Amino acid sequence: MDSAVEYDPERLQQKWLPVWDERQPFRSGDPGDDRPKKYVLDMFPYPSGDLHMGHAEAYALGDVLARYWVQQGFNVMHPIGWDAFGLPAENAAIKRGVDPAGWTYENIEQQKTSMRRYACSFDWDRVLNTCDPEYYHWNQWLFLRMFERGLAYRKDSQVNWCPNDQTVLANEQVVDGRCERCDTVVTKKKLTQWYLRITDYADRLLDDMAQLEGNWPEKVLLMQRNWIGRSTGAEVEFAIEGRDEPVTVYTTRPDTLYGATFFVVAADSDLAAELATGTPAEAAFADYLEKVKQTSEMDRLATDREKTGVFLERYAINPVNGERLPIWASDYVLADYGTGAIMAVPAHDQRDLDFALAFDIPVKTVVSVADDGAGDPAVTGEATSGDGVMVNSGPLDGLAKDAAIARIIEVLEERGTGRPAVNYRLRDWLISRQRYWGTPIPIIHCPDCGEVPVPDDQLPVRLPPAEGLDLKPKGSSPLGAATGWRDVTCPQCGGAAHRDPDTMDTFVDSSWYFLRYLDPHDSEQPFAPESARQWLPVDQYVGGVTHAILHLLYSRFFTKVLFDMGMVDFTEPFTRLLNQGMVVMNGSAMSKSRGNLVRLSDELAENGVDAVRLTMVFAGPPEDDVDWADVSPAGAKRFLARAWRVARDVTSAPGADPAAGDRTVRQATHRAVHDATLAVESFRFNVAVARTMELVNVLRKAIDAGGADDPAVREGAEAVAVMLSLVAPYTAEDMWSILGHEPCVALAGWPQVDPALVAQDEVTCVVQIAGKVRGRLQVSPDIGEEELTELALTSEAAVTALDGATARRVIVRPPKLVNIVP
RNA sequence: GCCCCGGUAUCCCAACCGGUAGAGGAAGCGGUCUCAAACACCGUCCAGUGUGGGUUCGAAUCCCACCCGGGGCACCA
Numbered sequence A: 001m002d003s004a005v006e007y008d009p010e011r012l013q014q015k016w017l018p019v020w021d022e023r024q025p026f027r028s029g030d031p032g033d034d035r036p037k038k039y040v041l042d043m044f045p046y047p048s049g050d051l052h053m054g055h056a057e058a059y060a061l062g063d064v065l066a067r068y069w070v071q072q073g074f075n076v077m078h079p080i081g082w083d084a085f086g087l088p089a090e091n092a093a094i095k096r097g098v099d100p101a102g103w104t105y106e107n108i109e110q111q112k113t114s115m116r117r118y119a120c121s122f123d124w125d126r127v128l129n130t131c132d133p134e135y136y137h138w139n140q141w142l143f144l145r146m147f148e149r150g151l152a153y154r155k156d157s158q159v160n161w162c163p164n165d166q167t168v169l170a171n172e173q174v175v176d177g178r179c180e181r182c183d184t185v186v187t188k189k190k191l192t193q194w195y196l197r198i199t200d201y202a203d204r205l206l207d208d209m210a211q212l213e214g215n216w217p218e219k220v221l222l223m224q225r226n227w228i229g230r231s232t233g234a235e236v237e238f239a240i241e242g243r244d245e246p247v248t249v250y251t252t253r254p255d256t257l258y259g260a261t262f263f264v265v266a267a268d269s270d271l272a273a274e275l276a277t278g279t280p281a282e283a284a285f286a287d288y289l290e291k292v293k294q295t296s297e298m299d300r301l302a303t304d305r306e307k308t309g310v311f312l313e314r315y316a317i318n319p320v321n322g323e324r325l326p327i328w329a330s331d332y333v334l335a336d337y338g339t340g341a342i343m344a345v346p347a348h349d350q351r352d353l354d355f356a357l358a359f360d361i362p363v364k365t366v367v368s369v370a371d372d373g374a375g376d377p378a379v380t381g382e383a384t385s386g387d388g389v390m391v392n393s394g395p396l397d398g399l400a401k402d403a404a405i406a407r408i409i410e411v412l413e414e415r416g417t418g419r420p421a422v423n424y425r426l427r428d429w430l431i432s433r434q435r436y437w438g439t440p441i442p443i444i445h446c447p448d449c450g451e452v453p454v455p456d457d458q459l460p461v462r463l464p465p466a467e468g469l470d471l472k473p474k475g476s477s478p479l480g481a482a483t484g485w486r487d488v489t490c491p492q493c494g495g496a497a498h499r500d501p502d503t504m505d506t507f508v509d510s511s512w513y514f515l516r517y518l519d520p521h522d523s524e525q526p527f528a529p530e531s532a533r534q535w536l537p538v539d540q541y542v543g544g545v546t547h548a549i550l551h552l553l554y555s556r557f558f559t560k561v562l563f564d565m566g567m568v569d570f571t572e573p574f575t576r577l578l579n580q581g582m583v584v585m586n587g588s589a590m591s592k593s594r595g596n597l598v599r600l601s602d603e604l605a606e607n608g609v610d611a612v613r614l615t616m617v618f619a620g621p622p623e624d625d626v627d628w629a630d631v632s633p634a635g636a637k638r639f640l641a642r643a644w645r646v647a648r649d650v651t652s653a654p655g656a657d658p659a660a661g662d663r664t665v666r667q668a669t670h671r672a673v674h675d676a677t678l679a680v681e682s683f684r685f686n687v688a689v690a691r692t693m694e695l696v697n698v699l700r701k702a703i704d705a706g707g708a709d710d711p712a713v714r715e716g717a718e719a720v721a722v723m724l725s726l727v728a729p730y731t732a733e734d735m736w737s738i739l740g741h742e743p744c745v746a747l748a749g750w751p752q753v754d755p756a757l758v759a760q761d762e763v764t765c766v767v768q769i770a771g772k773v774r775g776r777l778q779v780s781p782d783i784g785e786e787e788l789t790e791l792a793l794t795s796e797a798a799v800t801a802l803d804g805a806t807a808r809r810v811i812v813r814p815p816k817l818v819n820i821v822p
Numbered sequence B: 001g002c003c004c005c006g007g008u009a010u011c012c013c014a015a016c017c018g019g020u021a022g023a024g025g026a027a028g029c030g031g032u033c034u035c036a037a038a039c040a041c042c043g044u045c046c047a048g049u050g051u052g053g054g055u056u057c058g059a060a061u062c063c064c065a066c067c068c069g070g071g072g073c074a075c076c077a
Helices: A009-023 A053-071 A087-096 A100-117 A133-148 A198-211 A218-228 A254-259 A270-276 A282-294 A297-301 A350-359 A401-415 A529-535 A550-564 A600-607 A609-618 A633-649 A663-681 A685-707 A711-724 A729-738 A785-793 A796-802
Strands: A037-042 A075-077 A152-162 A167-169 A187-196 A231-240 A247-251 A262-266 A310-317 A324-330 A341-344 A367-369 A388-390 A418-423 A443-446 A450-453 A487-489 A496-499 A538-544 A574-580 A583-585 A763-769 A772-779 A809-813 A817-821
Touching: A009 A100, A009 A609, A009 A729, A037 A053, A037 A529, A053 A075, A053 A538, A053 A574, A053 A583, A053 A600, A053 A609, A053 A663, A087 A100, A133 A152, A133 A450, A167 A187, A198 A218, A198 A550, A218 A550, A218 A574, A231 A254, A231 A401, A247 A254, A247 A341, A254 A367, A254 A401, A262 A270, A262 A310, A262 A350, A270 A282, A270 A310, A270 A324, A282 A310, A282 A324, A324 A350, A341 A350, A401 A418, A550 A574, A600 A609, A600 A633, A609 A633, A609 A685, A609 A729, A633 A685, A633 A711, A633 A729, A663 A685, A663 A711, A685 A711, A711 A729, A763 A785, A763 A796, A772 A785, A772 A796, A785 A796, A785 A809, A785 A817, A796 A817
Parallel strands: A037 A075, A037 A538, A262 A324, A538 A574, A763 A817
Antiparallel strands: A152 A167, A152 A187, A231 A247, A231 A310, A231 A418, A262 A341, A310 A324, A367 A388, A443 A450, A443 A496, A487 A496, A763 A772, A809 A817
8 A cells, every 4th residue: 555544535536537547447339248238328418618516416316326237237328428509509609709619619628528537437439419510410310301201391380489599499498488598588470480290299298108107207297298288178160150161169178068158269360360350340359469469478378367358240150059159359269279269168167257257248057066055157256167967058958077078079070060179288399490509400492392301412411610600699590691501502403592591409409319329420320220229218317307398308209200210119218217406505596696606616626526426415315406505525525534444444355255254244234235225226325325324334433443354344345335436436446446456346246235144133122002112122033923922921011011911902013013002 | 276296303314014213414512632723533412203183003104184395287278
């Protein structure tokens, strides 16, 4: 051993990083590796600046699992890459007047260096950057395959527009009416944009969640279910007076059709405009529409907003009873859900009731709600939406809700004026972005041929250099100004044409990156299907809950499309999901403006990589937030030093037979390993660490009591080194070395547990009298029920309590408890 | 408003199927080391599990109601 007799994290980091770089213990691509596979995936980072505390937590947690599976003898693929396209990088580049590419690659290099030092078990041969042409080439290729299948299409519609970022946003990127990135209030704009037909997959996205049940956080599944929002009901056709074509509405409550007293069309729909034209209400409608357009998305979302609308002086005819229903235009009906028109049943729908009461429209009860005293909705102002008995509903009278729904659908189908229908909240995924730093959409617009795909052999369509382009957001893509890039000849007719100037949403990049890790340099295909069969699906995915809808939903969608294309043989990409919490400070998110930012680099300098990693893992359950004010990296460092000194103080030779050692110490070791194993497998990493600490305490005491040369102490110290290798790789490696072993401790193998040493020799049995602990017995763990009863009844506590009487009842739970009820 | 998760010592957190409430850490306090201090080491104090009811021989754990905190959904017909 050298002169280093004290624990020095900095020294260990400098000592071992080069050794690992040389030995590459985490390579996963070796042919002939016959270990069973595990694919452990961390969500890849965005290269905006250096790594921060949030990265430190996420990657520490993922690494525990990856390293654990390696120790358990698996061939673990644990890759890392960079999600390198996107607005933050571009905005930062604009601010500094530099090229987004240069800026991005510099950040990637910096993060890569930090990441290596942070010592995660990544396979560095598999690194990918989504902004590399060799990556986005395959974004374009996949886009074209979707285009061929009709899954990528262009349409003109009202889209979400962020006035700050000057680009459109997907529905998923609008949170509470604001831009997910910059918090600006989102407005609407009518634009022709590219969409991916994710709605075609709505049912499968919903139904395949059964595969994930129990392996994904319930919360995430619930959020996805809500987001997809499947509802079942019926379409009903209403004839319109003075119009040839009927108008179809969607309703989940066709049973209440007899209760319809008016009809509403979305004010901003084409249908509303058409119906208003030529009526006395035309001017009033125009005024109203103007007002609606000025209402921001924010205000529109307010739940207790007053109902507004305008009567169009037109009537719809109820197909079941011929009643004339006045047609109103209102903004409480959405143009892009269902058909943009509804039948209004005020008695049994709160929104319709609010509207009816505001405009003095009759309310007609058709469901008699059970005798719970619910009054007439028109009087109480409370619509009754529950089950009940149908009344005033012709052939439906007397039926309950479900029967009435079935019956009315039959009636409508017979007459050809209705049918069962399913609707979704989910909308198609808008992927066009009017920004520079993204994947160019590989379509050429030709005046004669229309939308022409760029031929595969001309991919990738590379981004033109940013130099000379004005990247400032101005509502149209900067690429449109790159004339040399934009103007091309049509691949079909050879005429003058131009490239689509938009770039793809960066969520396209991350929707399939887990497949590209198989071979990030494959120049023939996005990934090799046979490699996918070997490695996929991902066994363990680790990432923040912020992506509960967006990224995870899109990835699931892409996977199903790839399945349909025959490129993968599974339908769900991520078998198990762990959501880690955030790192906060004094209960709130860290931010510069709040002044509560903790710099990762400071923490690493102060306490070392291992102590920071340990702090993250030990703070609590991984899903919980880590409050940096509540944890103690200094304490973590102290513990690591204690553990390290235990190894230093071991004097027995490597290979000494532990069986010759102290049995109590051995029991402590085997129990610690046993418990830690269960804890890691169930994501209770903090508990696994606590068990390791406990063992270190035992070993310290044993050494201080003269056991430095006890082979059982060596056995324990080696177990500590291996267990610590999941969390504190530098410390663990050095301990392993001090204990006389060659690197790498990461490959040492998880310690075998001897069940005989885990079992207790003797356990304390509690003797309760009427549920209260009154005595204790030392008994064998496999004591029989009868023997234990006998022992308990003759124990001092029992004899005193019973005072000669017979127990009324004796509950015996060997070996730990006897409860005597006198 | 609806749904989900959580409330255990001063703080962060453990507690397998209901069976002795405490594993681990932090802070505090006392001590050892030191000229002194820091570090380190040793020892030690601290709760009856948010509140109220119920089930049970027995409840932190199961059930009901409520309070508090966090999260999700919220004109989707």
